[in-house]
Amino acid sequence: METRATVVSNASSSRTAPTQIHYLDLKAQFQAIRNDVMEAIARVMESQHFILGTEVEQFEGEIAHYLGTPHAIACASGSDALVLSLMAAGIGPGDEVITSPFTFVATAGSIARVGATPVFVDIDSETFNILPAAVDAAITTRTRAIIPVHLFGLPADMDCISSIAARHAIPVIEDAAQAIGANYKNRAVGTIGQFGCFSFFPSKNLGGAGDGGLVVTNDSAMAEKLRMLRVHGSKKKYQHELLGTNSRLDALQAAILRVKLPHLQLWTNARRVQAERYRGLFRELLGETDINIPSVPSSEYNHVYNQFTIRSNSRDELRNHLRTSGLPTEIYYPLPLHLQPAFQYLGYEAGQLPAAEKASREVLSLPIYPELSEQHQQILVREIAAFFVPSTHAHSVRLNN
Numbered sequence: 001m002e003t004r005a006t007v008v009s010n011a012s013s014s015r016t017a018p019t020q021i022h023y024l025d026l027k028a029q030f031q032a033i034r035n036d037v038m039e040a041i042a043r044v045m046e047s048q049h050f051i052l053g054t055e056v057e058q059f060e061g062e063i064a065h066y067l068g069t070p071h072a073i074a075c076a077s078g079s080d081a082l083v084l085s086l087m088a089a090g091i092g093p094g095d096e097v098i099t100s101p102f103t104f105v106a107t108a109g110s111i112a113r114v115g116a117t118p119v120f121v122d123i124d125s126e127t128f129n130i131l132p133a134a135v136d137a138a139i140t141t142r143t144r145a146i147i148p149v150h151l152f153g154l155p156a157d158m159d160c161i162s163s164i165a166a167r168h169a170i171p172v173i174e175d176a177a178q179a180i181g182a183n184y185k186n187r188a189v190g191t192i193g194q195f196g197c198f199s200f201f202p203s204k205n206l207g208g209a210g211d212g213g214l215v216v217t218n219d220s221a222m223a224e225k226l227r228m229l230r231v232h233g234s235k236k237k238y239q240h241e242l243l244g245t246n247s248r249l250d251a252l253q254a255a256i257l258r259v260k261l262p263h264l265q266l267w268t269n270a271r272r273v274q275a276e277r278y279r280g281l282f283r284e285l286l287g288e289t290d291i292n293i294p295s296v297p298s299s300e301y302n303h304v305y306n307q308f309t310i311r312s313n314s315r316d317e318l319r320n321h322l323r324t325s326g327l328p329t330e331i332y333y334p335l336p337l338h339l340q341p342a343f344q345y346l347g348y349e350a351g352q353l354p355a356a357e358k359a360s361r362e363v364l365s366l367p368i369y370p371e372l373s374e375q376h377q378q379i380l381v382r383e384i385a386a387f388f389v390p391s392t393h394a395h396s397v398r399l400n401n
Contacts, residue, residue, distance in 0.1 A: 078199025132160035
């Protein structure tokens, strides 16, 4: 049964205006570009060329131009983008790779998949991104790479991270799965390190109709190696110079992404407008309360808001309050990676990475996507205000089924 939130203004309580708020509404995006998407799908179906090929090559060229990088190598997923980058860098058993514990499991899982050891270091409590000082302290003779995550669409501190990596002559592999279109000091994230990894999972700012990924690099030799690795280590059919894998982007996905890419900047701008609107509403309706809104270190960090993540000591109670009002939220991430059962073999214990652990108890992501209406944002923030400061509640919310 579908739950709908009905909002009744105190100023006109005799009227009701039913409205359904989605956490993410991909149908709204599709309706706006439906004809172009269907034409792209038909084009591929007519060609009957489904794996790599012209559509993928054209998409790679278009997205390389968008990001300002010479080489873009499409693959099957964002997870595979990380694995391929690690393979291209020659990282494997006996090697260590430093990364964040506060991210999706694929970041560290990719390290483990190539046989290397994930080394988790703590995060900045304000940005949720990896702490450069903690990275520096974790370097050992076995460290072979650093994977910073541009979490929720906010760039990590790439100057400091790059400086550490250069001092130890190790590559930086950027996990930009949530951050396509973000910029750090006027450079696109993903193009700053030796490798940049993107995801086209449907919920991403640029999402396909299934899985898809991309690796970008400024290194021609590495680009050639990546193209071989994604097709079982081969440049010529049935001749395999490397041990690679099968990680190719489908032509259907490339064709759909080609339709969406020209809209990406407009969609990104809409997310930024919505983020500022959230900030204004929080200032207006809550002021100083038990809640923190996303922090951007400076104008040199260009956030693209794949998520708008607040934090509160009363996160679980707040989420339950919103749920009873039919208002959607998500938690990214409820348990940091160093405490996940899959990484128990690494020997981390609770309390070792306190900022990441505290964030996992406090974070709550609110809906943010280009089609989200101003009215819906107002409803969400007013209901949050009602939880913290009931006397300021400007609207009442009840459920209709």
